[in-house]
Amino acid sequence: MDLRGRAFPSVYRLRVLLMLFYTMARITAEQEVENLSGLSTNPEKDIFVVRENGTTCLMAEFAAKFIVPYDVWASNYVDLITEQADISLTRGAEVKGHCGHNESELQVFWVDRAYALKMLFVKESHNASKGPEATWRLSKVQFVYDSSEKTHFKDAVSAGKHTANSHRLSALVTPAGKSYECQAQQSISLASSDPQKTVTMILSAVHIQPFDIISDFVFSEEHKCPVDEREQLEETLPLILGLILGLVIVVTLAIYHIHHKMTANQVQIPRDRSQYKHMG
Incomplete structure (x- = not known):
């Protein structure tokens, strides 16, 4: 009887601890959301x-x-x-x-x-x-x-x-x-x-x-x-095309300037042969 009497409180305490653990686990789980x-x-x-x-x-x-x-x-x-x-x-x-x-x-x-x-x-x-x-x-x-x-x-x-x-x-x-x-x-x-x-x-x-x-x-x-990517492309495409167009204009003007400068430095040969005597 004494052994059973001593064992009962231990089992009871174990059940209480398990219930507390379950309650804490449930509260923790709720706090996780x-x-x-x-x-x-x-x-x-x-x-x-x-x-x-x-x-x-x-x-x-x-x-x-x-x-x-x-x-x-x-x-x-x-x-x-x-x-x-x-x-x-x-x-x-x-x-x-x-x-x-x-x-x-x-x-x-x-x-x-x-x-x-x-x-x-x-x-x-x-x-x-x-x-x-x-x-x-x-x-x-x-x-x-x-x-x-x-x-x-x-x-x-x-x-x-x-x-x-x-x-x-x-x-x-x-x-x-x-x-x-x-x-x-x-x-x-x-x-x-x-x-x-x-x-x-x-x-x-x-x-x-x-x-x-x-x-x-x-x-x-x-x-x-895909919708966001398409909208982003539609927003940036005009900017990209504008940059490309600006770059083409700059390159064209640079080529024209270089060509004009090289042409100006060349010696002009007179078309009238009578003017050859004044050369040299």
Whole structure:
């Protein structure tokens, strides 16, 4: 009896310690996910960071808006008409996420969880002529919205929660080890559980890296989207053409000046032979 009596407190203490350890681990895990939107100068943009083992493993900075069609009754209360809700991802949203070697996920919740955004990223290897190449991409987007939320939805018919998902998505494709950057707007279509409704997700001012972050809280080298590269080329092309044109003019004037100087220094031979006697 004495042995059992002595063993019981030890087991109890062990259970208490395990419970404390679990609680601390859960709190630590929650602290590993941060919303740093206050660091952004753009009031419409959020910065999200997921950290594991004391270091950053996912960073995302973007502005997001969702265009959601929904039905309301017409004035005759017989027909249905379609209205449109514009829902922006607000600053200070709740964040969750996790990182993996080949798969990472970011989850964002706002307006008391009336809206939720889930973004799934995957890293893949591809066979190329120069050897295997690795890239990462946005493979899935899920948007959950509640049409009974009165701020954006007014008098919605069959109000309630709906889920909109992407279909065979391959977006933001980026070489492994780099971050993706795109200032231009990008649209992604999502099929809603609300029948015959398509939700449009619009991303802008995007800077994301879900894998291979080397420095804590610091993006790796940027991989710019084709739209930004084209716009940058369109902006710099007139300048380049102007410089080339200016260079051509300068070279032409220099050649003309040199040619004129050489011609002036040459001895002029008189065309009238009678003038030869005055030469020499």
